[in-house]
Amino acid sequence: MFRQSKRRVAGRRNFDERSGSSSGNFILNGTASEEEKKLYESLYQSRLSFYTIPPKGEITLEQFELWAIDRLKVLLEIESCIQRNKPAREMELIVKPLLQKLLPLTTDDLEIRKKDYYSHFILRLCFCRSKELRDKFVRSETTLLKLRFNMLTSQDQAKFVKTLNLPFLQFISDEEKEQLSTELYQTISGALQFQLNLTDENQRRQYFNQEKFIKLPFESVVDLVGNRQVFIKKGSAYLPQFQQLNHIANEFSSMLSTALLKTSQNIPRLNEDDRLLPILHHLSSGYDASNFVLQDQFGNASQGEVTATSVYSAKIEENFPLCAKNMMNGLKTVHHLRYQARQQLTFFLKGIGMSVDDAMQFWSDAFAKGGITTEKFNKEYKYNFRHNYGLEGNRINYKPWDCRTILSKPRPSRGEFHGCPYRDWNVDKLTLELSQGMKLTQTQVNSVLDNVERTEYTVACTKVFEMTHGGSTNVEINDQTHISHPNLYYERSRQLQKKAEGAAT
Amino acid sequence: MATQTLPPGNGPSATDMQYYYQHLYPFKSVFQWLNHSPKPGRDMMHRELAMAFRSGAYKRYNSFDSVQEFKAQIQRSNPDRFEIGAVYNKPPRQMDSLLKADMKPLEKEVVFDIDMDDYDAHRTCCSGANVCSKCWKFISLAMKIINVALEEDFGYTDYIWIFSGRRGAHCWVTDRRARQLNDIQRRSVLDYMNVVRDRNIDKRQNLKRPYHPHLMRSLEILKPFFVEIILREQNPWQDDAVAFNGLLSGLHDKVLIEILKKHWTKNSNRTSEQKWQDIDNLAATQIKHTSPLKKSDYFNRLRECKEDLVMATLYPKLDVEVTKQTIHLLKAPFCIHPATGSVCVPITEAFTPSDAPKLIKLQNELESNENKVERTSLQPFLHQFQQFVNQVVKKELSGAKREREEEAVNDF
Numbered sequence: 001m002f003r004q005s006k007r008r009v010a011g012r013r014n015f016d017e018r019s020g021s022s023s024g025n026f027i028l029n030g031t032a033s034e035e036e037k038k039l040y041e042s043l044y045q046s047r048l049s050f051y052t053i054p055p056k057g058e059i060t061l062e063q064f065e066l067w068a069i070d071r072l073k074v075l076l077e078i079e080s081c082i083q084r085n086k087p088a089r090e091m092e093l094i095v096k097p098l099l100q101k102l103l104p105l106t107t108d109d110l111e112i113r114k115k116d117y118y119s120h121f122i123l124r125l126c127f128c129r130s131k132e133l134r135d136k137f138v139r140s141e142t143t144l145l146k147l148r149f150n151m152l153t154s155q156d157q158a159k160f161v162k163t164l165n166l167p168f169l170q171f172i173s174d175e176e177k178e179q180l181s182t183e184l185y186q187t188i189s190g191a192l193q194f195q196l197n198l199t200d201e202n203q204r205r206q207y208f209n210q211e212k213f214i215k216l217p218f219e220s221v222v223d224l225v226g227n228r229q230v231f232i233k234k235g236s237a238y239l240p241q242f243q244q245l246n247h248i249a250n251e252f253s254s255m256l257s258t259a260l261l262k263t264s265q266n267i268p269r270l271n272e273d274d275r276l277l278p279i280l281h282h283l284s285s286g287y288d289a290s291n292f293v294l295q296d297q298f299g300n301a302s303q304g305e306v307t308a309t310s311v312y313s314a315k316i317e318e319n320f321p322l323c324a325k326n327m328m329n330g331l332k333t334v335h336h337l338r339y340q341a342r343q344q345l346t347f348f349l350k351g352i353g354m355s356v357d358d359a360m361q362f363w364s365d366a367f368a369k370g371g372i373t374t375e376k377f378n379k380e381y382k383y384n385f386r387h388n389y390g391l392e393g394n395r396i397n398y399k400p401w402d403c404r405t406i407l408s409k410p411r412p413s414r415g416e417f418h419g420c421p422y423r424d425w426n427v428d429k430l431t432l433e434l435s436q437g438m439k440l441t442q443t444q445v446n447s448v449l450d451n452v453e454r455t456e457y458t459v460a461c462t463k464v465f466e467m468t469h470g471g472s473t474n475v476e477i478n479d480q481t482h483i484s485h486p487n488l489y490y491e492r493s494r495q496l497q498k499k500a501e502g503a504a505t
Numbered sequence: 506m507a508t509q510t511l512p513p514g515n516g517p518s519a520t521d522m523q524y525y526y527q528h529l530y531p532f533k534s535v536f537q538w539l540n541h542s543p544k545p546g547r548d549m550m551h552r553e554l555a556m557a558f559r560s561g562a563y564k565r566y567n568s569f570d571s572v573q574e575f576k577a578q579i580q581r582s583n584p585d586r587f588e589i590g591a592v593y594n595k596p597p598r599q600m601d602s603l604l605k606a607d608m609k610p611l612e613k614e615v616v617f618d619i620d621m622d623d624y625d626a627h628r629t630c631c632s633g634a635n636v637c638s639k640c641w642k643f644i645s646l647a648m649k650i651i652n653v654a655l656e657e658d659f660g661y662t663d664y665i666w667i668f669s670g671r672r673g674a675h676c677w678v679t680d681r682r683a684r685q686l687n688d689i690q691r692r693s694v695l696d697y698m699n700v701v702r703d704r705n706i707d708k709r710q711n712l713k714r715p716y717h718p719h720l721m722r723s724l725e726i727l728k729p730f731f732v733e734i735i736l737r738e739q740n741p742w743q744d745d746a747v748a749f750n751g752l753l754s755g756l757h758d759k760v761l762i763e764i765l766k767k768h769w770t771k772n773s774n775r776t777s778e779q780k781w782q783d784i785d786n787l788a789a790t791q792i793k794h795t796s797p798l799k800k801s802d803y804f805n806r807l808r809e810c811k812e813d814l815v816m817a818t819l820y821p822k823l824d825v826e827v828t829k830q831t832i833h834l835l836k837a838p839f840c841i842h843p844a845t846g847s848v849c850v851p852i853t854e855a856f857t858p859s860d861a862p863k864l865i866k867l868q869n870e871l872e873s874n875e876n877k878v879e880r881t882s883l884q885p886f887l888h889q890f891q892q893f894v895n896q897v898v899k900k901e902l903s904g905a906k907r908e909r910e911e912e913a914v915n916d917f
Binding site: 235 | 561605623625626657658659660661682686689690692693694695696697702703704705706707708713714715716717718719720721754825826
C-alpha cells in the first residue's frame with residue numbers, strides 16, 4: 001500500500017509541473033492582469049504557499065535585489081534562532097515582528113504575495129550551489145513555513161491543508177482510537193502540555209477525546225519518530241491532528257530539496273546573464289557570514305603562530321573555548337584521546353593555524369607520554385590525522401566543526417573528552433570550572449547555568465566569553481556577536497589579546 | 506610484526522583462515538541473503554564488500570557477480586575478516602573509473618551494534634575484552650528489548666542477531682522497508698531506539714514523563730532483571746565511591762542525597778540491594794513534608810528517578826555510528842574473530858559466548874569425521890542461518906509478485 005501511494009504522489013508532482021509549464025506564459029507585463037490575479041489566488045488560497053510553480057513574470061532588477069534581501073533578513077533571523085536552540089514559541093516572538101515588516105502575508109494584497117513568491121524563488125537561485133547552502137536554506141524555509149502556518153487561523157490552516165492534497169491524510173476510526181487510547185494518550189500528553197499549554201490533566205483528557213488521529217507510514221514523520229513524539233505500531237505512525245504540520249513540513253522540505261538540486265544542475269545556463277550573478281553571489285556570501293570570515297583567516301594571519309609546542313603556552317591556550325580546553329586537559333592527563341575528540345581537536349587546531357607537520361609532532365609527542373611508540377603511532381593514528389588535513393583518501397579539506405556539528409555528535413561517555421562541556425558536564429563540575437577556573441562571580445555563574453538549563457549552550461559560551469574578556473566594560477566586546485563556532489571564540493579572543501599587547505608596548 | 510596486534514596463541518593463522526574459507530564458510534547462504542534471491546541480481550552485484558587484512562590494510566569497494574566469484578576472491582585474498590556495506594547504483598568495483606559523486610548508496614540492511622564496553626560502568630564480573638555468562642545477560646536483555654520494538658513498533662519481521670566474535674552482537678534487519686530507509690530515516694529509527702544517550706553515569710537521565718509506550722514497555726521488561734542482574738549479580742554500588750557517583754547522582758533531592766551519603770559513609774560497603782532499599786527507607790523516615798499532596802508528589806519523583814536508573818543501567822546501549830549511515834560497513838556473519846578465533850554465528854537470546862564454536866575445534870572435528878561439515882558443531886548455526894535466508898528470499902519473491910499485480914491493477 002505504502003509504495004503504491006508513494007508512486008501516486010510522484011505522479012501528481014510531475015503533473016503539477018507539466019501543468020505549470022503548459023499554462024506558463026502568463027504575466028508578461030508588470031500590471032495586475034486578471035490572469036495574474038487568478039494565478040496568485042490559486043497559489044495562495046490560504047495565505048500560504050507550497051511554491052510548486054516557478055514564476056514566469058517580469059520584475060525590475062531593483063525589485064529582484066530588494067525582495068531577496070528582505071526575505072534573506074527573515075531567514076537569517078530564523079537561522080540564528082535555530083543556532084541558539086530557541087524553542088518554537090520564543091522563535092515566533094522574535095521573528096513575527098520582522099515578518100510583519102518585511103514579508104507580511106496577512107492581507108490578500110497582490111503585490112505582497114508577489115514579493116513573497118518571487119523572493120522565495122530568487123533565493124532558491126542563490127542557495128542551490130552547495131550542499132551546505134541548500135541544507136541551510138531548506139531548514140530555514142521549512143521553519144518559516146511552520147511559523148506562518150501556526151499564525152494562521154484554524155480555518156485557514158484547514159483550507160491550506162486541503163489544497164495540498166497530500167497522501168495519507170486519513171483519520172483512524174473511533175474503534176481503533178479506543179483500542180489504542182492508553183498508548184496514544186501517553187504519547188501526546190507531553191506535547192499537549194508543552195506545545196498547547198494544557199496544564200490541567202482534565203483539559204488534556206478532553207482535548208484528547210476530541211482529537212483525531214491520522215495513520216500513516218512512520219517514514220513520513222521521521223522527526224517525530226526520532227524524538228518519540230508519536231506512537232508507532234507495526235510500521236504505522238499515529239499522528240494527532242495538531243501535529244500534522246510536521247508531516248506537511250516534511251513534505252515541503254523534501255519537495256524543496258529536490259527542486260534545489262534541479263536548480264543547481266540548471267544554473268550554468270544562467271551564466272550568460274551578467275546582471276544577476278553578482279547579486280546572487282553577494283546574497284549567498286552574506287548568508288554564510290561566520291564561516292566566511294573564519295575561512296579567510298585560516299592559514300593567513302595566524303600562520304606559524306601555533307606550533308606543536310607553542311600550543312601549550314598560556315598565550316595561546318588562554319584563548320581556547322571550554323571545549324578545546326577540556327580536550328587539551330584530557331590529553332595532558334591520559335596522554336590519549338578517543339576518536340571523536342581527536343577529530344574535534346585536530347580540526348580546531350587546524351582552524352587556528354597549526355600546520356600538518358606540527359600536528360603530527362603534537363599528537364605523537366602527546367601520545368608518546370602515554371606509552372604509544374612512534375611505530376604504533378605511525379601505524380594506527382597517522383593516517384587519521386593526515387586524512388583530517390586532506391592528505392589521504394578522499395582528500396577533503398575538512399572545516400573545523402562549528403557548535404552545531406559538535407552538538408550533533410554522540411555525547412562523550414566515560415573517559416572521553418569531546419563534545420560541549422556546557423551540555424555534557426554535570427552542574428557541579430561546570431560550576432567549579434566557572435567559579436574557580438574562570439573566576440566568575442556567583443551571579444555570573446548562575447546566569448550561565450540558566451542558559452545551560454534552557455539548553456542554550458552557545459549562548460552560555462558567548463556569555464562566558466564576554467565575562468572573561470572584560471564584560472560590558474570592554475567596548476570591543478559589545479558587538480554582541482553570537483559565538484556558534486569554537487574557532488570564532490578563539491579568533492576573537494586572540495584578536496583582543498593582540499590589541500591588548502599592542503597597547504601595552 | 507603481524508602477530509604483534511594479536512594476543513599470543515589465540516588467533517587463527519593465515520593458513521587456518523584459508524582452510525576455513527575453503528571448507529566451512531557458507532558463501533552460498535550469505536550470497537543469497539544479501540541478494541534476496543537465488544539468482545544473482547543487483548542487490549548482490551552492486552553490493553560493497555570490504556576486506557580487512559592482518560597487516561592492517563583495508564580494501565574497500567569489492568563486489569562479486571556470483572557465488573563462485575565471491576568464494577574464489579575471498580579465498581584468494583584470504584582476509585582476516587570481511588565486511589558488508591551498501592548496495593550502490595553501480596557495481597562498487599567500478600569505483601576507480603567513476604566519479605565519486607556518481608556512486609550513490611541505495612539500500613542496506615538496518616544494523617544495530619551493541620558492545621559490552623558500554624556496560625563497563627555497571628559491570629563488575631569482568632572487564633575489558635573478557636566476557637562471561639553473567640555479563641552476557643546485558644546483551645541478551647538488549648536483544649530482547651530491541652526485538653520487541655522491531656516487531657511491535659516498526660513491524661519488521663526479518664532480522665537476525667549475529668555474535669560479533671568476542672563481546673558484542675550485531676542485529677541485521679533485512680525487511681525491504683528497512684533496507685530502503687535513507688540516512689535521515691535511519692537516524693530517526695536509531696534515535697527512537699537509543700534512549701540512554703548520555704553515558705555519563707554522574708548525570709541524571711531525567712527522561713520525559715509520561716514515558717513513551719516504547720519506554721513503558723521496555724521498563725516493564727527490564728524491571729525483573731534489574732534486581733537479579735544489577736542489584737544481586739553485578740552489585741556495582743557496593744563500592745561506595747561508585748554509589749556516590751553513579752547511584753546518588755540519579756536522585757532528584759539534594760537533601761536526601763546528603764542523608765544517604767552520611768548513612769553510607771558511616772555504614773560503608775553496604776550491598777547494592779541494601780543501598781537501593783535505603784533510598785526508600787530513608788526517604789520515608791527522614792524527609793518531612795508540609796502536606797500529603799507534597800509527600801505523594803515527592804515519592805512519585807523518587808519512583809521516577811529509580812525508573813530512570815533502571816533504564817540507565819539496563820536499556821540497550823547502542824553504538825550509534827554503525828546505524829546512522831547507509832554506507833557503514835559491518836563485519837559479515839560467519840567471519841572469524843581475529844583475536845578469539847570464535848565464529849560470528851547467528852544467535853538468540855539464549856546464547857552465551859561459550860556456545861560459539863572456535864575455528865580450531867571445527868578443524869579438529871572436520872579432520873576426525875572425514876571432512877563432513879554437517880557433523881561439525883557449526884552445523885546448527887548454518888542451519889539456523891539458512892532458515893532465515895529462505896524466509897527472506899520467500900518474502901522478497903512474494904513482495905515482488907504483489908507489486909507486479911498492483912501495477913497491473915493500476916495500469917488497468
